[in-house]
Amino acid sequence: MRVVPLAAHSPRAVREKLIAYGWDDNRAEVASSGLGPVCLWLSGLSDEALLALVRHAGHLGIDIFTGEDWALLSSSHSRMGALARPWVVPPELSQLAHDVGVALPAPPATEWETARGIVRLDRPVVMGILNLTPDSFSDGGQFLTPDAALEQADRLLSEGADILDLGGESTRPGRPEPVPIEEEIARVIPVVEALVRRHPGILISVDTVKSAVATRALGSGAAIINDVSAFRIDPEMAHVSAAAGAGVVLMHSRGDVSSMATLDHADYEDDLLQVVRSELAASLRTASDAGIVPGRIAIDPGIGFAKTAEQNMLLCDRLAELLPLGCPLLVGPSRKRFLGVITGREVSQRDVATAAVCVLAYERGARLFRVHNVAATRDALLVAHAITAA
Numbered sequence: 001m002r003v004v005p006l007a008a009h010s011p012r013a014v015r016e017k018l019i020a021y022g023w024d025d026n027r028a029e030v031a032s033s034g035l036g037p038v039c040l041w042l043s044g045l046s047d048e049a050l051l052a053l054v055r056h057a058g059h060l061g062i063d064i065f066t067g068e069d070w071a072l073l074s075s076s077h078s079r080m081g082a083l084a085r086p087w088v089v090p091p092e093l094s095q096l097a098h099d100v101g102v103a104l105p106a107p108p109a110t111e112w113e114t115a116r117g118i119v120r121l122d123r124p125v126v127m128g129i130l131n132l133t134p135d136s137f138s139d140g141g142q143f144l145t146p147d148a149a150l151e152q153a154d155r156l157l158s159e160g161a162d163i164l165d166l167g168g169e170s171t172r173p174g175r176p177e178p179v180p181i182e183e184e185i186a187r188v189i190p191v192v193e194a195l196v197r198r199h200p201g202i203l204i205s206v207d208t209v210k211s212a213v214a215t216r217a218l219g220s221g222a223a224i225i226n227d228v229s230a231f232r233i234d235p236e237m238a239h240v241s242a243a244a245g246a247g248v249v250l251m252h253s254r255g256d257v258s259s260m261a262t263l264d265h266a267d268y269e270d271d272l273l274q275v276v277r278s279e280l281a282a283s284l285r286t287a288s289d290a291g292i293v294p295g296r297i298a299i300d301p302g303i304g305f306a307k308t309a310e311q312n313m314l315l316c317d318r319l320a321e322l323l324p325l326g327c328p329l330l331v332g333p334s335r336k337r338f339l340g341v342i343t344g345r346e347v348s349q350r351d352v353a354t355a356a357v358c359v360l361a362y363e364r365g366a367r368l369f370r371v372h373n374v375a376a377t378r379d380a381l382l383v384a385h386a387i388t389a390a
Helices: 011-020 025-032 047-060 077-083 091-103 146-158 181-198 211-219 236-244 272-290 309-317 319-325 337-343 351-363 374-389
Strands: 002-006 038-043 063-066 070-075 111-114 117-120 125-131 163-167 204-207 224-227 247-251 297-300 368-371
Touching: 002 011, 002 091, 002 319, 011 025, 011 038, 011 070, 011 309, 038 077, 038 091, 047 063, 047 070, 047 077, 047 091, 070 077, 077 091, 111 247, 125 146, 125 374, 146 163, 146 181, 163 181, 163 224, 181 204, 181 211, 204 211, 211 224, 211 236, 224 236, 236 272, 247 272, 272 297, 272 309, 272 319, 309 319, 309 337, 309 351, 337 351, 351 368, 351 374, 368 374
Parallel strands: 125 163, 125 368, 163 204, 204 224, 224 247, 247 297
Antiparallel strands: 002 038, 038 070, 063 070, 111 117
8 A cells, every 4th residue: 555645736746647547638637626735645455445445534524536446635634634543543544544644744844954053944045056166067167266156155145045055066967077086175175164264154055975075064164965866876975964963955866976967867667756755765764874863954856867858847846745755845946958948048048947946846845945046036936935925
């Protein structure tokens, strides 16, 4: 038996599930409209469990659609929570009740702990990108000298960046070899040290997959490690982060640094969101085993990494299905290739499209936004937040 959360705000998620299980297009379209704020898909149900579920869910006021061995539940969070009580449901539903409780979205995190303070998540948080590389896809080579990097950092902070994310190794497709550790350290650490001297209260994130770089960065004043491999590439990264009490970002990706932004690993045999959620859950277990407490972890679905343009759009639409993992959600759509597919714009002209994705992601539960153009995204998110908060 499996219980999978679906993004109830997205009729597509429910419609495609029903069609996959044999419903015709029109019937699936009607059923997928007007569902409650919480939607769960249950499969592998026995006849006895299905019959008991229909009776019990109806008693609780939960909308239910059923098939041969599956059920689609839709309701408010409180009514669905009433189903997630193994001690009061019929005996044949006790395991189902437990699994429903696990699948329900956790209360949204209000804080994210880092090595240099707490990030409040009661409003959108913007992370400004500072690439210290010669070959990044958007702005490679622009900020190679410390003076140029500091000038750009000041610009990002003046535009409203809450966090600066420094990277010394590009994930641009086609790079033949990883950047040597000492070279990456030479690119990143002097800028970290200079920024800490210049802005003592600054929150710095370092984008790296190497534990040696992370160790030096955290010792120099960085607060966050943004690992685009989610601890897959360097097993020591989790232990280094735990020892320093760092905030961490675990991003979904596949392959090594030179291939993770290609389509070499974009084959998802099962449901895309289900696979991404499962692979991120494995990284969360690695973090937990290393001693990283949940309040220090944010997750990133890896928009643009091992995903086609259509898969990226689906991922953006159904981000809410990652919320049951219980971590703050960070998105990094900035100037990505799929935005060019949609708009026809060149890389440098995709900031408006980036802001649009960030607003949609905010509505779907994201609270951290990693972008190149801080000002445009900040303004868009301020409007979205003001309207939803009102």
